[in-house]
Amino acid sequence: MSSGDGENRDGTLTAPLLYHSDDVETTKLIEQNDDDEKTLSVRVWIETKKLWRIVGPAIFSRIASYSMFVITQAFAGHLGDLQLAAMSIASSVIVGFDFGLLLGMASALETLCGQAYGARKYHMLGVYLQRSWIVLFLCCVALLPLFVFATPVLKLLGQPEDVAELSGTVALYFIPLHFSFAFQFPLQRFLQSQLKNSVTALVNLAAFCVHVLLSWLVVYRFRLGLLGTALTLNISWWLIVVGLFGYTVGGGCRNTWTGFSSEAFSGLWEFIKLSASSGVMLCLENWYYRILIVMTGNLPNAEIAVDALSICMSINGFELMIPLSFFAGTGVRVANELGAGNGKGAKFATLVSVVQSTAIGLVFWVLIFFLHNELALIYTSSKVVLDAVSDLALLLAFTVLLNSIQPILSGVAVGSGWQAYVAYINLGCYYLVGVPMGLLMGWVFHQGVKGIWAGMIFGGTAVQTLILSVIVMRCDWENEAAKARMHLSKWAGGGSRNSV
Incomplete structure (x- = not known):
């Protein structure tokens, strides 16, 4: 049985990568212009369009995500200097350590999904996504002590006692945010490998707007204090997960998401090694x-x-x-x-x-x-x-x-x-x-x-x-x-x- 259009039984390709209209346009232009300089300019233009289909929405999505943390710190600052210090340390030190590791591990999907998509092994993208969820979720469980024992860790690092105590409490409220990384980061890279960054950008925009509104309500209307401010970040980031997951399983990725698969539990060791590196x-x-x-x-x-x-x-x-x-x-x-x-x-x-x-x-x-x-x-x-x-x-x-x-x-x-x-x-x-x-x-x-x-x-x-x-x-x-x-x-x- 053929595993996809343009692919033989042995897995070899009979059709070029991503046969888009852009590629057809490039071929025609190159054939019509023997001038090497013109050919180079056409190639640069087509490659630029492919590149910016990813880069443009990615810039917006990253700025929106980064701004959510900045806004949360800004609202915490209106509650007092101690609250600002606690929020800054919890988000920059505790969540920052966690964020960097899990984001890096999810980047394994950029290699795996990108190469599989280029080879037209479309169904493997969904399998890789599920493997990444498994590996990152287990990593989140292993990292839980960092949040549970944040207060003594911060005291050990020389933080003042009142700041360490409040930062540790905020870190406990960030545990849902911590687990959202295990699902959101793989989903982003799964969609990114298929040039669907515009979906991620739109979902991030919606979550950003919700986050600003929630932060204002929590601080000025409901007066729920610092812990309420921390919870707004949890809600906003899980909204991103729900939006991306809904798009993926709801028919937005028909070729690459074919349902939950038992293949996700095979080949985990090779996947863990690449994710860890x-x-x-x-x-x-x-x-x-x-x-x-x-x-x-x-x-x-x-x-x-x-x-x-x-x-x-x-x-x-x-x-x-x-x-x-x-x-x-x-x-x-x-x-x-x-x-x-x-x-x-x-x-x-x-x-x-x-x-x-x-x-x-x-x-x-x-x-x-x-x-x-x-x-x-x-x-x-x-x-x-x-x-x-x-x-x-x-x-x-x-x-x-x-x-x-x-x-x-x-x-x-x-x-x-x-x-x-x-x-x-x-x-x-x-x-x-x-x-x-x-x-x-x-x-x-x-x-x-x-x-x-x-x-x-x-x-x-x-x-x-x-x-x-x-x-x-x-x-x-x-x-x-x-x-x-x-x-x-x-x-x-x-x-x-x-x-x-």
């Missing part, structure tokens, strides 16, 4: 800048430095939603092309993504240079803090520029299935080079926050970006395409197509 790879990146803030907080008279650095990291966090969306788009495009056996297509998709993301990064780099005195005005009116942020603007500009390149190279790694390899690179560059360099510049050479940041950026992020650039440039893409076909057989788990 994906989680470690992204966690090492996610925690790196959190370490920067912790190190700065240990400097003498660090209050102004921490305030200035926090503002810079907030600005960087919002801008980072753009390259992270390119990370997602690159991972999907590379995985699709490799799954279809098109190594040259994967190489071209990488080049287009890197060039466009870098161009956007250069625009922000220039803006930060010209607006360095006004950057912090939306956060504070303190002259001392404004001057401190202006003094850090140069490092912020180069951080933004490097972050416009590095996530795209990580996206190539995810699309190609190199997560374990890149995890070792991240460990070496960030924690064996970057952190010691930051300590050396900050304390030994007495350069303060600027020294710590410069050491970690140029000693860690820049070195990691350089290494990944060399690996991508030297990559044998046709060989990677051949490996992708072998990986599809291994990751499939060898089960039957039984739906239950």
Whole structure:
């Protein structure tokens, strides 16, 4: 029995990847124009359209999700300084650790679903989604002690007793949010691999609007206090899960969702290994800048430095939603092309993504240079803090520029299935080079926050970006395409197509 259009009994392809009208249009234009420059411009235009079908909605979705946490902290701030500190620590430290790990583990689906979709193994996307739910749910259960014992952990880390106590209580109320990650992140990547990011964007928009309304009602109308504010975040994120799940099983993914399947329980070990390496790879990146803030907080008279650095990291966090969306788009495009056996297509998709993301990064780099005195005005009116942020603007500009390149190279790694390899690179560059360099510049050479940041950026992020650039440039893409076909057989788990 054939498993899909354009596929023989032995699983080989007889039709090209994603035979869209765009591809037909490209073929006709290329045949009509022998000029190489015209052919290149057509290819760039078509690849750009495919890329931005993912990147555009992804930028909106990520900003909406990020803003929900910012809004929750803002409403908590209206309740008092202690409430703001408790909400910030619970969401940034406890949930932040949890968020980074589970998001990274779910990124395994970008490799698996992307390559399966490119190879037209459509039914396997639903199987991979269910495997990811199983693995991430079990991980959530294993991480529960982090929420249950948040108070003693925070006290151990040196937090004041009143802040640790209230933060621990808030963390307990965030347990439903914690479990929502196990279902939402896989659903997002499942839909993303099929170029259905617009669905995710619309669902995030609806949840964002509900979240703003709920937060206002809880704080100003019902006066339910800090714990009520925490519950609004649970409701909003579970609304996203319900919306994405309803679309998936309600007929929005007829080819890729064929019902719950017993295959989800086969091949779990290979899936766990890839998920774990994906989680470690992204966690090492996610925690790196959190370490920067912790190190700065240990400097003498660090209050102004921490305030200035926090503002810079907030600005960087919002801008980072753009390259992270390119990370997602690159991972999907590379995985699709490799799954279809098109190594040259994967190489071209990488080049287009890197060039466009870098161009956007250069625009922000220039803006930060010209607006360095006004950057912090939306956060504070303190002259001392404004001057401190202006003094850090140069490092912020180069951080933004490097972050416009590095996530795209990580996206190539995810699309190609190199997560374990890149995890070792991240460990070496960030924690064996970057952190010691930051300590050396900050304390030994007495350069303060600027020294710590410069050491970690140029000693860690820049070195990691350089290494990944060399690996991508030297990559044998046709060989990677051949490996992708072998990986599809291994990751499939060898089960039957039984739906239950």
